[in-house]
Amino acid sequence: MASPARSLNPTPPLKGSFPLDHFGECKAFRIDYLKCLKERDGAQYECRDVAQRYLQCRMDAGLMEKEEMSKLGYTKSNSNRRRVSQDSYKKSKESKGFIAGLSK
Numbered sequence: 001m002a003s004p005a006r007s008l009n010p011t012p013p014l015k016g017s018f019p020l021d022h023f024g025e026c027k028a029f030r031i032d033y034l035k036c037l038k039e040r041d042g043a044q045y046e047c048r049d050v051a052q053r054y055l056q057c058r059m060d061a062g063l064m065e066k067e068e069m070s071k072l073g074y075t076k077s078n079s080n081r082r083r084v085s086q087d088s089y090k091k092s093k094e095s096k097g098f099i100a101g102l103s104k
Helices: 027-039 044-060 076-096
Strands: none
Touching: 027 044
């Protein structure tokens, strides 16, 4: 006789629920963000300013809890530093050569 599968206790998201934007209050910001990602081949760090505007719209519309942008990781110095470090890391791997799936 097979033993019953153990059930896992569901845990709520850290920031609570993320309600859908049924009335399209932030639709323009969402479209801008997705367009930015598409134009930059998914490089989300290049679209941080657009993502920040989208999150701000959601907070203003009451679709998410208001929070300081710095707590969500949005600061001027942080975005520039991250972009430089990711670009330099990518270039260093390209110059040395690498095999996908292998890490050194």
